[in-house]
Amino acid sequence: MAIEDNGISLGALDTLVGYHIRRASSLMATDFTNAMAGTGIRQVLFGVLSIIAANPGINQSRIGEALGIQRANMVSLINELMAADFLTRKVSPDDRRAFVFELTAHGEHVVADALARIRQHEERLLSGFSAAERALLVEMLTRIEAVPLE
Amino acid sequence: MAIEDNGISLGALDTLVGYHIRRASSLMATDFTNAMAGTGIRQVLFGVLSIIAANPGINQSRIGEALGIQRANMVSLINELMAADFLTRKVSPDDRRAFVFELTAHGEHVVADALARIRQHEERLLSGFSAAERALLVEMLTRIEAVPLE
DNA sequence: GCATTATGTTATGCATGAAAACAAAATCGT
DNA sequence: ACGATTTTGTTTTCATGCATAACATAATGC
Numbered sequence: 001m002a003i004e005d006n007g008i009s010l011g012a013l014d015t016l017v018g019y020h021i022r023r024a025s026s027l028m029a030t031d032f033t034n035a036m037a038g039t040g041i042r043q044v045l046f047g048v049l050s051i052i053a054a055n056p057g058i059n060q061s062r063i064g065e066a067l068g069i070q071r072a073n074m075v076s077l078i079n080e081l082m083a084a085d086f087l088t089r090k091v092s093p094d095d096r097r098a099f100v101f102e103l104t105a106h107g108e109h110v111v112a113d114a115l116a117r118i119r120q121h122e123e124r125l126l127s128g129f130s131a132a133e134r135a136l137l138v139e140m141l142t143r144i145e146a147v148p149l150e
Numbered sequence: 151m152a153i154e155d156n157g158i159s160l161g162a163l164d165t166l167v168g169y170h171i172r173r174a175s176s177l178m179a180t181d182f183t184n185a186m187a188g189t190g191i192r193q194v195l196f197g198v199l200s201i202i203a204a205n206p207g208i209n210q211s212r213i214g215e216a217l218g219i220q221r222a223n224m225v226s227l228i229n230e231l232m233a234a235d236f237l238t239r240k241v242s243p244d245d246r247r248a249f250v251f252e253l254t255a256h257g258e259h260v261v262a263d264a265l266a267r268i269r270q271h272e273e274r275l276l277s278g279f280s281a282a283e284r285a286l287l288v289e290m291l292t293r294i295e296a297v298p299l300e
Numbered sequence: 301g302c303a304t305t306a307t308g309t310t311a312t313g314c315a316t317g318a319a320a321a322c323a324a325a326a327t328c329g330t
Numbered sequence: 331a332c333g334a335t336t337t338t339g340t341t342t343t344c345a346t347g348c349a350t351a352a353c354a355t356a357a358t359g360c
Contacts, residue, residue: 008216011204012265013197017272017284018178020291022193025175026218026317027295028168043172044347047163054161061307066158068176073348075309097307097356115162122167125297129290134167137290140283141170145177147275176348192315211338223317225340247325247338 021141028125035121040084041114044069048077049086049111052101059098086110171291178275185271190234191264194219198227199236199261202251209248236260 002014013019032043041049047067052058055066064074078101081087086107092098103111126134152164163169182193191199197217202208205216214224228251231237236257242248253261276284 006212006215008201008208008212009204010216011200012261012268013200015288016268017276017288017291018182018193018268019197020288020295021171021175021178023218024291024294025171027297028171030317032168042346043168047169050161050163051158054159058158059307062156062158065156066160068173069347070349071306071308072310072350078308095307095357099308111162118162118166118168125294126167128293128297133290137287138165138167138170140279140287141167141174143278144174144275145170147177147278180348194316209338219316220318221337221339222319222341228339245326245338249339 021144028121031121031125032118035117036114039110039114039117041110044077045081046111046114046118048074048081049103049107049114052087053103053108053111056102057100059092059095059100061098063101081107084110171294178271181271181275182268185267186264189260189264189267191260194227195231196261196264196268198224198231199253199257199264202237203253203258203261206252207250209242209245209250211248213251231257234260 002010010019029043036042036046044067048063048069051063051066055062060074060078061071063069064071069077078087078089078099082089085104088102088104089099092100129137152160160169179193186192186196194217198213198219201213201216205212210224210228211221213219214221219227228237228239228249232239235254238252238254239249242250279287
């Protein structure tokens, strides 16, 4: 059983993939927050913006579907992004219940800026990884994401 | 840019390691919760128990240090585990401010049961991974954990 | 045309994590 | 030995994330 720098053993956690994913996720989230300080962009919000940028005209439910966010929790996220003038929202011509979204010019700019910061942030945390290693890591994580939970 | 099963593109997210770690973490957390239903054990609680099991006599601050949990947030976790009779807490002979912890017999039993469930849960989500791949994944994640955030 | 499903919404609860401030004890520096 | 500093556990508070239930309105299926 490996002993950490601080002399504390992780015990069973040491070999649990889930634990290390959780820790890495928390760590990256913290650095992400720091990297985005002052921009008002959080991980989820960037996710939503990225989906809209790549799928203009997408509706709320499908954004949530892509990101694993429930319909109910999408509402306040969209409100937040609308209030910040990152999005335009129109009633779908095909479905009067649904809204379709696009980025505003301001939103486009913010996404570009955020992306630059995020790339620096990832570079900072993944400087020890070659491009091939990063791709391999993403590929492995994607395989986990692909597992159905019943 | 890759298109997902549902026909929605992830856009910039697609190549961001942080996004995939976040998604995998959330996914594993959900399945963990299901796997532990009825036991009262959550990811954090198992973490604390595992640290105590591997380092009997450890104090509260150092548990938090090992897991990246702040002192303030350790308090209610410990209270919860004490209330469930998983732990014994004694004042440290070396430091009258500090408590030292050990698992109760009940706690030992619960950890063993939880670990069995967790191994099944990991097996379920990582069935597509060889032992070498799992080790590689953990090794890569550990390298991220090792990066100082200033 | 009626039952069912989909979309967006409100409200609520629980869990996580960060921050500030505190008392009591230990440690450090001189 | 004594005063300043640090450490330990604690309370309180806040922001965020994620889940569930229930609802009105619109679309779809039979």
